[in-house]
Structures are given as C-alpha cells and as structure tokens.
Amino acid sequence: MVSEGGKSPSGASTGDAVTEDRLFQALYGMEVFRLGEYYLKSGQMTPIYIDLRRIISHPKTLRMAAQAICDIIVAKGLQCDYVVGVPYAALPLATGVYQAGGTALVVEDVVTSGESIRETTEALRNEGLKVTDAVAVLDRQQGGTKELSKASINFHSVLTMEKILDGMIAKNQITEERKKEIIEHLKKPF
Template sequence: MKNESVLEEIVIDLYRNKLFKIGEYRLTSGKISPYYIDLRILPSYYDIYSRIIDISISKLKPLKFDIVVGIESAGIIHASFIACRTRKPVGYVRKKPKQHGTRRLVEGIVTGKKVLVVDDVATTGGSLEHAVNAVRSEGGTVEKAFVFIDRQEGARERLRRLGVELVSLMNTWFIINVLVKHRIIDEQTYYMIKNYLDRETHG
C-alpha cells in the first residue's frame, strides 16, 4: 500500500507539472490521442524523478539482470540512473546503426549477458521490440523490459509474443483513476480517455 500511495502522489505531480497532459496529440504511430505523456523532461524535476527512480529500484529488486540497456533517446538517461543505483553496467540501443566507425546498433557489451531493456513509456511496443531484437542479435538474453508508464496500446502483448515480460510502474488506467479520485479531472475527461483506451485495448 505504501508504494501505491507514493505512486498516487507521483501521478498528481506529473499532472501538475504538465508531464501528463490532456488534449489532442498526434503520436509517433500517427494516431490521435486525448492525452500525452511527456517524460523527456522528467529528469528536470529532481524531486519527482528521484521518487520514481526509488520506487523503480524497489520494483526491479527481485529481477535478475547483468546489464541495463536503454533505448535511444529517452531511455538512455533512465537506464543510466537505474544502472548506477543497481551497480550494473549500462548500454543503449540506437534507433539506427551508427553510420561511421564501428557502425554499432548496440552500444555496450551484451553478449552472453542477461539484459534489462529500459524505456520511459510503452505504447505499441515497436521501439521495445527493435531493442530486444538488436540485443538478441548481439548474443544477449532479454526476458524483461521496464518502463515507467504503459499506455496499454499493445506493447505488453507484442513483447509477450517475443517471450519478454513488460514490467511497468503504472499504466494509463491507474493514472486516470487517481486523477478522477482526487477530482483533478472531471468525469467527462475520465470517460473520454477511458473510451480511447477501450478502443485501443479491444480494437
């Protein structure tokens, strides 16, 4: 219960600092969403970020991994913090192979290692799948991927087909339930996002 209470406080802070925004936003996938999660500037809010990292470390404690690998670009800084706190090596996966020098797609030694893939937000899971495949092509083993927020738009199922479990601190359902519980958003906004999620979850 303590962790859930902390997460509720974090959700409220994310909203008040405009890291969770209500509106009309076009996603990378091209879809129009009634909300947007902007965690790229999250590390600028040290109080919120430190609490998120603390609770992330607690959630990741039971997992076994040798190296933390972030996804370019947002996932790199989060992977770095998690690696530092768990005293593990860190690496990252590029969106595209480096065009000069080593032409690497994966930076960091993952061969023969159990890898935790890290990003900020999971939507459809395309970036996570790319990272998993890249790490596996270098001889790394991936069984878990971690994100702060799961938007619940197919990433969990997509990774499951790859034999990877998606671990998240929270999802959109949790966020909107907290916001309506504390009367930060009204019921009309709640149902607008709920209807969007129902369409994305059930097609």
Template sequence: MTSASFAEPQVMADLMARMLWEIEAVHFSPDEPYKLSSGLVSPVYIDCRRLISFPRIRSTLMDFAAAKIMAEAGFEQFDCVAGGETAGIPFAAFLAERLDLPMIYCRKKPKGYGKNAQIEGHMPEGARVLVIEDLTTAGGSMFNFIDAIRNAGGIVNHGMALFYYDIFAEAGKRFADGGVDLHYIATWQNVLAVAREKKLFDDKALDSVADFLDQPMAWSKARGGVDRLSA
C-alpha cells in the same frame, strides 16, 4: 548505490501519477484531441522526458523502479541496464547507478559509419540486459531495442517502462509473444484517478478521457484517427 525500499505498488503508482501532474507532464484535451505519430487520435498526451529536470522526483522514481525490478524479477538477474535512443538513455544511467550495474545504450538503427554500431558501451556475449524506456504504449519501440540487443548477443527477458499506457491489447500480446516481462510504475488509470480526486477537469472532460482509455481505437476512429495500431 542499491536501494531496497519497498513501497506498495499502488502507493508507487499513485505517487508517480501525482508527480506527473505536479510537473505538468500530463495533458488532457478531449475537445481538441492530439494526433499522434501512429495516426491515433487521443485526448491525452504525456511527456515523461520532463522527469529528468526534477532531481527529487527522478530520484524517487528510480527508487521505485529499482524496488519494482528487484521485487518482481529478482535481485541478481541482470548484468547491465540498457536505454533506448533517446528518451531511455538518461533513465538507464539513473537506474544503472541505483542497481550498481553497468550501462549501455541502443540506437534506433546502426549509426552508418565507423564501426556501424547500434549498441554503445560494453556488452559481453550472453549478458542479461534490462531494457528501460520512459514510457511504452504498445511496445513497438521497446522491441526495436530488444531485438537489436538480442541480435548482438544479449539476453533480454525483462523490460522496464516508468509509465505504461495499459490500454492496448496488442501490447500484452507483443510482450508475451516476445518472451519479455514488462515492469512499470504507473498507468493512465492512475493518472485519471488523481485528476478525478483533485477535480482537475470537469466531469465531462474526465468522462471523455475515461471513454478513450476503455475503447481507445473506437474513440480515435470516431474522430478521424486510425482504428488499429501498426505492427
């Protein structure tokens, strides 16, 4: 069921940002910021897992993802689509269906019994694999899956994140050093733009979020969080 409807990237980004607000997947809280698992203190939080519960939205996003991949990577560049445990698995299934490709999924670590597999499904030696996650911050989680797939004999030159933070310099370096082109639909800047347009918060809150997006580590440190991301 390959889809090849190519909207402008900015249109796709804007629409995805609107979708995320519509389903209440985005949370701004500058006054009581979130403490993330990395130790980062952040005024923003996003729950892309909610997308799976909205069929019209998820279908549209899979059209966008398929179009982005074909436009930016090529039409015949992949042999299968891989999702990472757990959030990436449903999106791998949706995108594999769109691209008429087989699907596999990758565990965070070998399961520890039976065949001790980390890769589930059929992946031939030398298969060209597209790895997808719901979101990526600095790429650490995605590279855990990429490295596992490469160690199992797969070739990974491309990753797909529906949502990309795009605020950490470490992320760009990680993908460049790892030889992976990252494709994505929307970023925090797109989400903030919609919040400003629709006046979803007062200017003080929006300016604080903008400050975080411009200087996330300084913003975090000033509020007791970490000032650097772990490797």
C-alpha cells in the same frame, strides 16, 4: 488503480500504491499529463499526452521514478547484467559496452504499443544478449503488454493509464465519463 498483489487490471506489474501515488502527484505537479488532441510517434491521435521528457529537469521526481523502477526490479527478482534504455531519438545501441551471453533489462519511459522495446530487444538479442524483461515508468495500456509477451518479454510498469486517469478524477480534472471516453479511444487499433 492497483489491486492486491501489486497488479494493475491489465496485468502489468506495478510498484506499491504509496510509491505510485507519490510519483503521480509529482508528475501531475510538473504538468506532464495534457488533455487535448495529440499525435503519437505512431501517427495515432490521442486525447491525452504524457510528456515524461520534463522529468529530467526535476531531479527529485527523476530520482523517485528511478527508485520506483528499482523497487520493481527487486520485488520481481529481476536479474540482469546490463540495464539498457530504449534509444532516444534513434541513438545507436553501439554506445553501450556489452558482452554476448549477458542478460539485459530494457528500461523505457512510456509504453504504448511496445514497439520501441521490441525493436531494442531484437537488436540486443541479435548481439547475443538475453532479454526477458522490460520496465517502464508508464504503461498507456494500449496493447504493449500483450505485444511484448508475444516477443517473450515480461513487461512491468510503475504506473498505468488507468492510475493516471483515476488521479485526474481525484483532482477534478476529468470526470468518470471522460475517463471512459479516453479509455475507449485508447482501445482503438493503431
């Protein structure tokens, strides 16, 4: 759900509602949203899993997600010299070519606690880069925005868990009551 000004209820920055809806529809069609009992990297059980790894096999949806991220960068006036993806499967940051003093924008697919972005930002800052912002396709709304703020990182997302759950209600995949149960579960501390 997006309110006026492109902000989600959590305060995370979002793209425009049309882009959000199109991206949700495309991701939903790819069956990236799965209900059940899943365990996250943190070890926490979750009643909903979002598998954005599937997006790489769908170029149109990948392009749509990339464009939505670019739209946020432009709309928010984010400035950067480098765009750095959060390392996948512990790929070293050394694979990039950076110069100390430059500004890096960190990009992630799904944010839960914000730990991966925070760790990546810490490594970049240790190499002399400035990092003030991070952008993700989806904010699970499990405290990542707050934790990143503590690390002086402004967090922006295209979609939020609330938007995903509202879309699933519209598709009669879950009820409003089930949405409330999922939201309550996601509020539990790690």
